[in-house]
Amino acid sequence: MNLVQPRLSKGLRDLLPEDTLARQAMIDVVRGVYELYGFVPLTTPAVEYLDVLSGSGGKEIQDSIFVVQNPEEEQLGLRFDHTVPLARVIAQYRDLPRPFRRYTIGPVWRADKPGPGRFREFVQFDIDAVGVQSEMADTEIIGGICDSLEALGVSRYQVRFSSRRVLNLLLTYASITPERAVDVFRVIDKLEKIGIAKVRLELTTGYTDESGDKIAGLGLTAPQVDQIEQFLGIQSASRSDVVKRLHDTFGSIPGANEEIAVLEKMSHYLDVAGYHDDRVVIDLSIARGLAYYNGPVFETILLDAPQFGSVFSGGRYDDLVMRFLGERVPATGASMGVDRLLAALRALDKVKLRKSTADVLVTTFDPQMNDDYIAMTFELRRAGIRTEMYFGTDRAGKQIKFADKLEIPVVLLYGPDEKAKNVVTIKDMSVGRARAQQLTGSRDQWLQERPGQFEVPRQNLAASVKELLSKIGI
Amino acid sequence: MNLVQPRLSKGLRDLLPEDTLARQAMIDVVRGVYELYGFVPLTTPAVEYLDVLSGSGGKEIQDSIFVVQNPEEEQLGLRFDHTVPLARVIAQYRDLPRPFRRYTIGPVWRADKPGPGRFREFVQFDIDAVGVQSEMADTEIIGGICDSLEALGVSRYQVRFSSRRVLNLLLTYASITPERAVDVFRVIDKLEKIGIAKVRLELTTGYTDESGDKIAGLGLTAPQVDQIEQFLGIQSASRSDVVKRLHDTFGSIPGANEEIAVLEKMSHYLDVAGYHDDRVVIDLSIARGLAYYNGPVFETILLDAPQFGSVFSGGRYDDLVMRFLGERVPATGASMGVDRLLAALRALDKVKLRKSTADVLVTTFDPQMNDDYIAMTFELRRAGIRTEMYFGTDRAGKQIKFADKLEIPVVLLYGPDEKAKNVVTIKDMSVGRARAQQLTGSRDQWLQERPGQFEVPRQNLAASVKELLSKIGI
Numbered sequence: 001m002n003l004v005q006p007r008l009s010k011g012l013r014d015l016l017p018e019d020t021l022a023r024q025a026m027i028d029v030v031r032g033v034y035e036l037y038g039f040v041p042l043t044t045p046a047v048e049y050l051d052v053l054s055g056s057g058g059k060e061i062q063d064s065i066f067v068v069q070n071p072e073e074e075q076l077g078l079r080f081d082h083t084v085p086l087a088r089v090i091a092q093y094r095d096l097p098r099p100f101r102r103y104t105i106g107p108v109w110r111a112d113k114p115g116p117g118r119f120r121e122f123v124q125f126d127i128d129a130v131g132v133q134s135e136m137a138d139t140e141i142i143g144g145i146c147d148s149l150e151a152l153g154v155s156r157y158q159v160r161f162s163s164r165r166v167l168n169l170l171l172t173y174a175s176i177t178p179e180r181a182v183d184v185f186r187v188i189d190k191l192e193k194i195g196i197a198k199v200r201l202e203l204t205t206g207y208t209d210e211s212g213d214k215i216a217g218l219g220l221t222a223p224q225v226d227q228i229e230q231f232l233g234i235q236s237a238s239r240s241d242v243v244k245r246l247h248d249t250f251g252s253i254p255g256a257n258e259e260i261a262v263l264e265k266m267s268h269y270l271d272v273a274g275y276h277d278d279r280v281v282i283d284l285s286i287a288r289g290l291a292y293y294n295g296p297v298f299e300t301i302l303l304d305a306p307q308f309g310s311v312f313s314g315g316r317y318d319d320l321v322m323r324f325l326g327e328r329v330p331a332t333g334a335s336m337g338v339d340r341l342l343a344a345l346r347a348l349d350k351v352k353l354r355k356s357t358a359d360v361l362v363t364t365f366d367p368q369m370n371d372d373y374i375a376m377t378f379e380l381r382r383a384g385i386r387t388e389m390y391f392g393t394d395r396a397g398k399q400i401k402f403a404d405k406l407e408i409p410v411v412l413l414y415g416p417d418e419k420a421k422n423v424v425t426i427k428d429m430s431v432g433r434a435r436a437q438q439l440t441g442s443r444d445q446w447l448q449e450r451p452g453q454f455e456v457p458r459q460n461l462a463a464s465v466k467e468l469l470s471k472i473g474i
Numbered sequence: 475m476n477l478v479q480p481r482l483s484k485g486l487r488d489l490l491p492e493d494t495l496a497r498q499a500m501i502d503v504v505r506g507v508y509e510l511y512g513f514v515p516l517t518t519p520a521v522e523y524l525d526v527l528s529g530s531g532g533k534e535i536q537d538s539i540f541v542v543q544n545p546e547e548e549q550l551g552l553r554f555d556h557t558v559p560l561a562r563v564i565a566q567y568r569d570l571p572r573p574f575r576r577y578t579i580g581p582v583w584r585a586d587k588p589g590p591g592r593f594r595e596f597v598q599f600d601i602d603a604v605g606v607q608s609e610m611a612d613t614e615i616i617g618g619i620c621d622s623l624e625a626l627g628v629s630r631y632q633v634r635f636s637s638r639r640v641l642n643l644l645l646t647y648a649s650i651t652p653e654r655a656v657d658v659f660r661v662i663d664k665l666e667k668i669g670i671a672k673v674r675l676e677l678t679t680g681y682t683d684e685s686g687d688k689i690a691g692l693g694l695t696a697p698q699v700d701q702i703e704q705f706l707g708i709q710s711a712s713r714s715d716v717v718k719r720l721h722d723t724f725g726s727i728p729g730a731n732e733e734i735a736v737l738e739k740m741s742h743y744l745d746v747a748g749y750h751d752d753r754v755v756i757d758l759s760i761a762r763g764l765a766y767y768n769g770p771v772f773e774t775i776l777l778d779a780p781q782f783g784s785v786f787s788g789g790r791y792d793d794l795v796m797r798f799l800g801e802r803v804p805a806t807g808a809s810m811g812v813d814r815l816l817a818a819l820r821a822l823d824k825v826k827l828r829k830s831t832a833d834v835l836v837t838t839f840d841p842q843m844n845d846d847y848i849a850m851t852f853e854l855r856r857a858g859i860r861t862e863m864y865f866g867t868d869r870a871g872k873q874i875k876f877a878d879k880l881e882i883p884v885v886l887l888y889g890p891d892e893k894a895k896n897v898v899t900i901k902d903m904s905v906g907r908a909r910a911q912q913l914t915g916s917r918d919q920w921l922q923e924r925p926g927q928f929e930v931p932r933q934n935l936a937a938s939v940k941e942l943l944s945k946i947g948i
Contacts, residue, residue: 003797003798003799003800004525004526004797004798005798006526006563006565006566006798006799007523007526007562007566008519008522008523009521009522009523009544009546009548009550010546011517012521013519014515014516014517014518014519014563014566014567015516015517015518016567016570017514017515017576018519019517020514020515020516020517021514023517024515034831035831035860036855036858036859036860036861037855037860037861038830038831038832038835038861038862038863038882039861040494040829040830040831041491041494041495041498042488042489042490042491042494042607043488043489043493043494043497044485044489045482045487045488045595046490046520046552046581046583046595047483047486047540047552047583047594047595048482048483049481049482049483051478052478052480064545066521066542066543066544067542067543068541068542068552069538069540069541069542069543070483070540070544070585070594071538071585072484074483076483078520078521078542088480088481089480089488090481091480092481092488093488093490096490097876097879097880099864099865099866101862101865102491107519107520109520109521110543111545114756118883120521120544121519121520121521129865131865131866132865132866134844134865134866134867136838136844136847136848136863136865137865139848140863145850147855172763189941211491268845269844269845269848272845272848272849273848273849273851273852274826274852274856323477323478324477324478324479324480325477325480326477327847355510355514356512356514357508357509357513357514358512358871361512364610370608370610371742371743373610374610374613374743374746374747375746375747377747378617378747378748381510381511382622382748384510385510386509386510386511386512387512388511388512388516388575389509389512389610389614390573391573391575391603391605391606391610391611392573392606392608393604393608402571405571406571408512412573460895473827
C-alpha cells in the first residue's frame with residue numbers, strides 16, 4: 001500500500017484547537033465592536049475571476065495570486081484581500097444601501113515567500129465604509145481600530161496616520177515625477193524598519209545589505225533626498241503641531257492647504273470622538289504598500305510588541321470601483337491582521353488559552369454502566385453545562401489524566417460503589433491536579449486518596465456541578 | 475479605459491448582509507451546541523496537496539476538485555470536505571489528545587454542475603469524534619444533530635440512520651460481489667427520490683428518464699433485485715421493530731447478528747440519551763454517496779421541507795487515516811450543510827432576518843454640527859448601544875428613509891433648534907414607519923408631523939435611548 005505523507009504545502013498551516021479557540025474568541029470580540037458601530041457583514045467567495053483581482057493592489061501582490069482552475073478552464077484566482085471583492089460587490093449590486101458600511105472576516109491568500117509568522121493563507125478582518133468622502137468616515141475607521149484593541153485588553157498601542165495626498169505634496173516639493181511615486185513611497189514606508197541612512201541610500205545610489213543582497217537605488221539627487229528627509233523630520237507627539245509644520249513647509253505649493261486640511265480635519269474629529277494624541281498620531285513616514293490608496297492611510301503598532309509590525313492597517317481608496325464602473329466611489333477602510341495580532345497578543349501574554357470547551361468530563365471506565373454515563377452526560381448538557389463524555393474504556397486514572405491535560409476543571413466518577421450508594425463522585429481538578437499528575441492509573445490508588453473529591457446524591461447531580469463550577473468561577 | 479465586468483464564475487455567489495447575518499446567527503447557535511458537547515474547533519487551510527485530497531471520497535468528488543497552482547507549481551487543490559483534512563491532521567499530529575472530538579466550520583469547494591440552491595463554494599459545519607469505536611460516539615453525533623436543530627427552533631425533523639455493515643449483509647444475502655457494492659448503494663440511496671420501480675430498473679436493465687437521458691442499469695438479476703426490495707421493505711416507525719425484522723431476514727448469514735447489533739446498540743443508547751423513535755428512525759435505504767463510510771450512516775430531513783434533502787449527514791469512516799498511516803483509526807461524524815439548512819429554514823420562515831446591526835441611527839443633516847453628531851455617536855457606543863452615524867449630507871428625510879429601509883428602530887435628529895434647546899429629538903421608527911415611507915424628504919414636513927418623535931435633554935441621551943430600546947424590546 002502506497003502511503004500518502006500527511007503534510008501541507010509551504011506557508012500553509014493548521015490551527016489546532018487551542019489556537020482556533022483563541023482566534024475565535026478574538027474574532028467574537030472584534031465582531032462585537034464592529035456591530036456596535038453598525039457595520040454589517042458581507043461574505044464573498046474565495047474564488048474570483050483573475051481580471052477582477054488583477055489591475056489593483058500593485059505588481060507584488062498580482063504576482064502572488066494563487067491561480068485556480070475550474071472544469072470550464074476559466075481564469076480564476078484566490079482573493080488576496082477583501083477590498084477588491086468589496087469593490088466588485090459595490091459595482092455589481094447597484095441597489096445596495098449607500099453609504100455601505102460592511103465588515104468581512106475570512107482567509108486571503110498570497111503566495112509570498114513564507115517566513116516566521118508569515119503565511120500564505122491568513123485571516124483578515126476588515127471594516128470599510130463605501131460611498132462617503134467625508135473625513136468622518138476615516139475617523140470612524142480609526143475609532144473602530146482603537147475600540148477593537150481596547151476590547152481585546154490592549155491599551156499600549158499607537159495608530160499612526162498620514163495621507164497619500166500629503167505625500168503627493170512632497171513629490172511636488174522635491175520635484176519627483178508621479179511615475180516614481182509608488183517606488184518612493186515604498187522606500188519611505190521602510191523608515192521605521194531600516195532607518196534614515198538606508199532610506200537615503202535606497203533613494204539614491206542603493207546599497208548592499210547585511211546578507212550581501214544588492215538593494216537598487218532610485219537615483220534621486222541629494223537635494224531631492226534632503227527635501228524628503230526634511231519632510232520625514234516633521235515629527236511630533238502633537239497632531240496639531242505636525243499640521244502646523246506641514247503648513248510651514250508646503251504652504252507655498254498651490255492647493256497645499258486643502259490637502260493638509262484632510263489631516264487637520266481627521267485630527268479634529270478624532271479629538272471630538274475621544275481619540276487623542278496619546279493613542280493616535282500623525283506619522284508622515286506611513287505610506288502603505290498597496291497601490292490603490294489615495295487619501296488617508298493608517299497603521300497600528302503595539303507599543304510593547306513593535307516587532308510584529310502593523311496589526312491593523314488601511315486607508316482611503318476612492319478609485320477602486322473605477323475599474324468596474326468607470327466612476328469614482330469614495331471608500332475607506334482598515335484590515336485587522338487577525339493572525340499577526342493574535343501572535344502579538346500571545347507574545348504579550350494577553351490571550352487566555354483554553355484547550356477544551358468542556359467544563360465537565362464524565363468518565364466512562366466501567367462499560368457495564370454506559371447507560372448511566374450517557375444519561376448523566378445528556379442530563380448535564382440539558383442543564384446548560386458544557387460536558388464531554390469520555391470515549392473509550394481506559395482505566396479511570398488515564399481518563400482523569402486526559403481531563404488534566406485538557407484542563408477540564410471538573411471530572412465525574414461513577415462506578416458500582418457509587419451506583420450502590422446512589423451517588424456520583426465529583427472531582428474538583430483544581431484541588432486534585434497536582435496529585436493526579438502523579439497517578440499511575442490504578443483505580444485503587446485514587447479511590448483511597450480522592451484529592452478534591454466529594455460525593456453528591458445522583459438526583460442532585462446537575463445542581464451540584466453547577467454549584468461547584470460557580471465556586472471555581474466558571 | 476477598459477472596464478472589467480463585475481461578476482462571479484458560475485456556482486459562486488456573494489452573501490449580502492442580510493443573509494450573512496442570518497448565517498452567522500445560525501452558526502453561533504450550532505457552535506454553542508457543539509461546545510456544550512465539549513467539541514473543540516480545528517482550522518485547516520483551504521489549500522491541500524492533491525494527493526492528500528485524492529484517493530478518498532469517490533470518483534465523482536475527485537473529478538470536482540478545484541485545482542490550485544502556487545509559484546512552486548505543486549499539485550494542489552481546494553478541499554472538498556472537512557473530513558479528509560481531519561484525517562490528515564490526525565495522521566500528522568501524533569500527540570493530539572485521543573479521543574479527539576473536533577468541530578470545524580468553513581467553506582468547501584466542489585466544481586459540480588451548479589443548479590438552484592447548489593453552489594460550488596458552500597459552508598459545512600462538521601463534528602467528528604476520532605479514536606473511538608463505540609456506538610456511544612455515533613449516538614453522540616446524532617444527539618448533536620438533534621440538539622442543533624432544536625436550538626435553531628426546528629422541531630419537525632427526522633434523523634434517519636442505517637449501517638454500511640448491514641448493507642454489506644444485503645450484498646451477501648443477494649449474492650452481489652463487493653466490487654459492485656458502491657454502485658448498488660448509490661442506487662439504493664435514491665429510493666426516496668425516484669421510488670422503488672425506478673430503483674429496480676436501474677439495478678437491472680436501466681431506463682430512459684423524463685428528459686430522455688439513458689440511465690444505465692447494473693445488470694442484476696430479478697431474484698437479486700427481489701431480495702434488495704425485500705430488504706428495503708423493512709420499514710417501521712419503531713427502531714426495535716426494524717432490528718427484529720433484520721434478525722429475521724439475515725439471521726442465517728454467519729456473523730449477521732454482530733452487524734445488526736450495531737444498529738441495535740445505537741438505538742438503545744439513543745433511547746437512554748433521550749432521542750426516541752419520534753425523532754430518530756432506522757431507514758435501510760440510507761447509504762450515502764461517499765466511498766469512505768464503513769459503519770453507521772445518517773441523514774436528516776426537515777419534515778416540512780423534505781425537498782431540500784438531507785441537511786445534516788454523516789457516518790463512520792474508520793479507514794480514512796489508513797491512507798496516511800497504514801493503520802485503522804476509528805472515526806465518526808456529521809456535517810451540517812449550513813447553506814442548505816439556512817435555505818430550508820428561510821423557506822419555513824424560521825429565520826429572523828435583520829438588515830442592519832445598528833439599533834440607532836444618528837442622522838447628520840447639518841454639516842455645521844458634525845462635532846455634535848460624532849460626540850453623540852461615540853457616547854452611545856460607549857454606553858453599549860449599537861449606533862450607526864449616517865455618512866453624508868443628505869436631507870433628513872432621506873436619512874430617515876435609509877433607517878427605514880435598513881429597519882433601524884431608532885433615529886436621532888439634532889439640528890440648530892435642538893441645539894438651542896439643549897435637547898435631542900428621538901424618533902421611534904416603529905411608530906413613524908408608516909408615515910416615514912410617504913415622506914418626500916422635506917424637513918419641514920416631518921418637523922410638523924413628527925410621528926413617534928419626542929425630545930429628551932441632551933445630557934440624558936444614552937439613558938433615554940436605552941429606555942426606548944428596552945421598551946421596544948431590543
